[in-house]
Amino acid sequence: MTRPVLTMEGISKEFPGVKALADVDFELYPGEVHALMGENGAGKSTLMKILSGVYPPTGGTIRLKGTEAVFGSPLDAQRQGVSIIHQEFNLFTNLSAAENIFIDRPEMAGRFGRIKWSRMVEEAQALVDSIGGGDIDVREEVRHLGVHSQQVVEIAKALSFRADVLIMDEPSAALPENEVKKMFEVIRRLRSQGVAIVYVSHRMKEIFEIADKVTVLRDGRKVATQPIGEVTEQSLIQMMVGKEVQQLYPVRKQPYGKEVVLKVKDLSLDASHKISFELRKGEIVGLFGIPGSGSHTVAERLFGLKRGTGEIEINGRPVKITSPSDAKAKKLAYVPPDRHRQGIIKPMSIRQNISFTMLPELSKGLVLDRNAIQRVSAEYMGKLRIKAPDDSQTVDFLSGGNQQKVVIGKWLAAHPDILILEEPTRGVDVGAKAEIYSIIHELAREGLSILLISSEMPEVIGLSDRVLVMYQGDIVHEFAHGEADQEQLLQRASHPRGKGGAL
Numbered sequence: 001m002t003r004p005v006l007t008m009e010g011i012s013k014e015f016p017g018v019k020a021l022a023d024v025d026f027e028l029y030p031g032e033v034h035a036l037m038g039e040n041g042a043g044k045s046t047l048m049k050i051l052s053g054v055y056p057p058t059g060g061t062i063r064l065k066g067t068e069a070v071f072g073s074p075l076d077a078q079r080q081g082v083s084i085i086h087q088e089f090n091l092f093t094n095l096s097a098a099e100n101i102f103i104d105r106p107e108m109a110g111r112f113g114r115i116k117w118s119r120m121v122e123e124a125q126a127l128v129d130s131i132g133g134g135d136i137d138v139r140e141e142v143r144h145l146g147v148h149s150q151q152v153v154e155i156a157k158a159l160s161f162r163a164d165v166l167i168m169d170e171p172s173a174a175l176p177e178n179e180v181k182k183m184f185e186v187i188r189r190l191r192s193q194g195v196a197i198v199y200v201s202h203r204m205k206e207i208f209e210i211a212d213k214v215t216v217l218r219d220g221r222k223v224a225t226q227p228i229g230e231v232t233e234q235s236l237i238q239m240m241v242g243k244e245v246q247q248l249y250p251v252r253k254q255p256y257g258k259e260v261v262l263k264v265k266d267l268s269l270d271a272s273h274k275i276s277f278e279l280r281k282g283e284i285v286g287l288f289g290i291p292g293s294g295s296h297t298v299a300e301r302l303f304g305l306k307r308g309t310g311e312i313e314i315n316g317r318p319v320k321i322t323s324p325s326d327a328k329a330k331k332l333a334y335v336p337p338d339r340h341r342q343g344i345i346k347p348m349s350i351r352q353n354i355s356f357t358m359l360p361e362l363s364k365g366l367v368l369d370r371n372a373i374q375r376v377s378a379e380y381m382g383k384l385r386i387k388a389p390d391d392s393q394t395v396d397f398l399s400g401g402n403q404q405k406v407v408i409g410k411w412l413a414a415h416p417d418i419l420i421l422e423e424p425t426r427g428v429d430v431g432a433k434a435e436i437y438s439i440i441h442e443l444a445r446e447g448l449s450i451l452l453i454s455s456e457m458p459e460v461i462g463l464s465d466r467v468l469v470m471y472q473g474d475i476v477h478e479f480a481h482g483e484a485d486q487e488q489l490l491q492r493a494s495h496p497r498g499k500g501g502a503l
Contacts, residue, residue, distance in 0.1 A: 003066065005030050005164050005196045006051075006082075011060035013046050020046040021220045023060070028165060030194045033187060035207045035228070037200075038217035039240055039429040041399045044200055047217070048167050051198075052084040053077030064164065083158030084167040089150050093143035098124035100142055101157045127156040130193075131186050148179040155186060159195070166190065167198045170427060172206060184210050202429050204233050216240055241431045248434050249462030250441040252481070256465055257281035260316070261449040262332075262418050267310035269297045273473030274310060279418065284440065284450045286464030288457065290493050293470040295453050296337070299420050302451075303327045303334040315417065328357065333411035337423035337453075339400075343407035346396035350388055351377040353395050353406050357414045380409035384439055401432025408439070419443065422453040437463060457486040469493050 006028040013021040021043045028034050038044050049055045051062070053071030062069045064081060071077040074084070091100050101124045102108045108120050124138040133152040142150060151171065158166055168187075172180045187197060187210055199211055207214060208228060215225040216239040223239045262279040269275065273294060279285050289295040300306040304321040312319050319330050327334065336342035344353055355362055355373045362372045377391040384405040388398060395406055404424065411419065424440070425433045440463060444450055454460050460467055467479040469492040477492045 002029055004028060005065055007061075007063040008047075008051065009061050009063075011047065011050060011062075012058045013043075013050060013055060014058045019220060021050075021057075024217065024220075024222045026215060026222070027225075028196045028198060030164070030196050031191050032213065033191055033197045033199050033211050035199045035201065035211035035214040036217070037202075037207065037214055037236065037240060038223075039399075039401075039431045041219075042217040042240070042429075043220040044217055045169075046220075048084065048169065048198065048200060051077070051165075052082060052167060078158075078161040078163070081162060081164040082167070083161055083163040083165070084169060085151075085154045085158055085171060086169050089154055091142050091150060091153060094141060096139050096141055097128070097136060097145065097149075097153045097156075098138040100153055101127065101138070101160050105160075123160075124156065127159055128152060130189075131155055131159070132189050133186075146179075148182050151183060152186060155190070159190075163195065165196050165198065167200070169200045170202070171199070172201065172203060180206070202427065204236065204430075207236075208233070218242060237430050240429065248430075248437065249458075250438050252441070252465070254282075254445060256283035256444065257447070261314065262451075263311075263313040264302070265311040265313075267298070267301055267312065268308035269294045269301065269473050275470075275473075275475050277468055277475060279449045279451060281449055282444050282447045283465050284444050284452055284463055286460040286467040287451060287453045287470060288455075288460045288467055288489060288493060289470030290490075291455075292472070293493065294473040295470050296422065297473075298470075299334060299336075299422050299451075299453055302332065302420060328414055328416075331415070331417040332420070333357075333414055333416035333418070334420040335407050335411055335422065335424060337426060339403055339407050339426075343410075344395050344403055347394065349392050349394055350381065350386065350398075350406055351391040354380050354391070354409045354413055357410050376413050380413055383412070384409050385435060399428075399432070401428040401435065404428055404432070404436060405439070408436075412443075416448070418449045418451070420451045420453065423455065424452070425454075425456070425459065433459075457489050461486065461489065 004027045008024065008026040011021055011024045024047060026047065036044050046055065050057050053074040053076050069080055071080065098121045102120050108116050121138055128136050128138055131152060133149065136145065136149050136152060142153060145153065171183060190197060201207060211228045213225060213227055214231060214236065216223040216236065218240060257280055259281040260278050261281050265276045266274040275298065287295045287298060297306065301308055302321065304323040304327045307322060312321060314330050314332065321327050321330060351373060354377045358376060359368065362369050362376065381391055386402050386405045388402065395403060425436050440450060452460065452463060461484060465481050467484060467489065468475050469477040469489065471493060
C-alpha cells in the first residue's frame with residue numbers, strides 16, 4: 001500500500017484563552033484530493049496555517065514522506081514541498097505570469113544579478129502547459145488574464161517549488177460557475193501527476209464531484225475521515241453542525257402583502273436591454289441568472305452605482321436614484337456580493353461597522369452620540385444573533401457567517417423598506433447559511449421587501465416567493481414558489497427557449 005505523503009498527528013493549537021485545535025490527526029496520500037470541511041470556527045484555517053508554516057503547533061508532529069518536518073515560515077514550508085493557494089490570489093498584476101511564478105527566486109538570477117529571462121519564460125511555460133494552461137502566454141501581464149488563467153498561474157507558482165502537497169483554500173470562490181469545471185480539469189491533471197491536494201470548501205456539490213476523501217472538523221476536533229462514496233450531504237451536515245438540519249429553508253408562515261413597494265419600468269442595463277418588475281411589501285423576489293445575465297447590474301442600477309434610464313417608483317412615488325446616498329434616503333439598502341471588499345471595514349469593531357450607515361443620525365451636532373451608537377449596535381447584534389464577546393470585537397476576527405451578519409446589520413440599522421441581498425451566503429458554512437435564511441424570513445415577515453440575487457439555485461428556489469430568471473439582459477421567465485426545480489431554472493437561464501417551449 002502507498003504510504004502517506006503527509007501525516008499530522010495529535011495537532012493542537014492554543015491562543016490566549018482559546019483552544020483552536022485539540023489532538024487532530026490528518027493523513028494525505030499521493031494523487032489524492034482530500035476535502036477538509038467544517039463550520040466557520042471549526043479549526044480548518046488554523047490546521048492549514050500550521051501545515052503551511054504560518055503558525056507553529058502547540059503540540060503534535062508533522063511528517064512529510066515519513067520524515068518529521070518543522071516549518072519556520074510559509075517559505076520554509078514551500079521549500080519542503082507544501083504550498084497553499086489562497087481564496088484571494090496573491091499575484092502582482094503589473095508583472096508577467098512568468099515573473100509571478102518565479103518571483104524572488106535566486107535560481108533565476110545570473111551573474112551580477114541579471115535575470116535569466118529565457119530560462120524563466122521557458123520553465124514557466126512548461127509548468128503552465130503541464131496543468132492544462134497551454135492557451136496562456138506566460139510573457140503576458142497578469143492583469144490581462146482571466147480569473148481562471150490567474151488561478152492557473154497561482155497553481156504553477158506553487159508547483160514551481162516542487163510541491164508534494166497543495167492546499168486549495170476555497171478555490172472556487174473567485175470563479176464564475178462556468179470556470180469551475182476548468183478548475184476541476186486542472187485538479188484532475190494534478191492528481192494524475194501524483195500531487196496530493198487538500199481541498200477546503202463549503203460547497204457540497206464540489207466536494208462530491210472532485211474529492212476522494214473528506215475529513216470533518218467541529219469545535220477544533222476531528223469528527224471523522226471517510227471516503228466520499230460513504231457519505232451523503234445530510235450526513236456531512238450532521239457531522240459539521242452536530243445535529244441534523246431537517247429544514248434548511250424556513251417554511252413561509254404568512255403570505256406577503258399586496259402593496260407594491262418597488263416598481264421598475266424599462267430600467268436600462270445597457271444600450272439594448274431594459275427590464276421591468278414589481279416587488280411587494282414583505283415579499284422575497286429571487287433574481288437568478290448565469291454570469292453575464294445582467295442580474296448584478298440590476299443591483300448596481302437600483303442602488304445608484306450605475307446610471308441609466310428608466311422609471312423607478314418606491315411606495316407609489318417616482319424617484320431618481322443617482323448615488324448610494326440617494327438610495328439610502330429613499331429607504332433602499334444593498335448588501336453587496338463581496339463582503340471583504342464592499343461590505344465590512346475589517347480593522348474596525350462590530351459597533352463601528354453597524355453604525356457606519358447611520359453616523360449623521362447618531363450624532364449631536366458634530367459629536368457622535370456614543371450611547372446611541374451602542375444601543376443600535378446592541379440591537380442588531382441581538383436581532384441577527386452575531387456571535388462575539390461584545391460589540392468592540394474587531395470584525396476581522398469574526399467567522400464568515402458573523403461578518404455577513406454585520407454587513408446585513410449595517411444596512412438594517414438604516415431602517416430600509418427595500419433590501420437588495422446579493423450572494424448573501426457566499427463563503428459561509430451550512431450552519432451559518434441556515435441562520436441567515438431564518439433571518440431573511442424573519443425580516444420579510446416583519447414587512448421588509450427583499451430582492452434576492454444569488455447564483456445558488458437551491459437558495460433562490462428555497463427562499464423566494466417568486467423567481468425572475470434573467471438571460472442576456474432580459475427577464476425571460478417568472479416562476480411562482482414551488483413551480484421550478486434546478487433543472488428548469490438552469491434551462492431558462494441558459495436559453496429562454498428551454499424544454500418549457502417558447503415564451
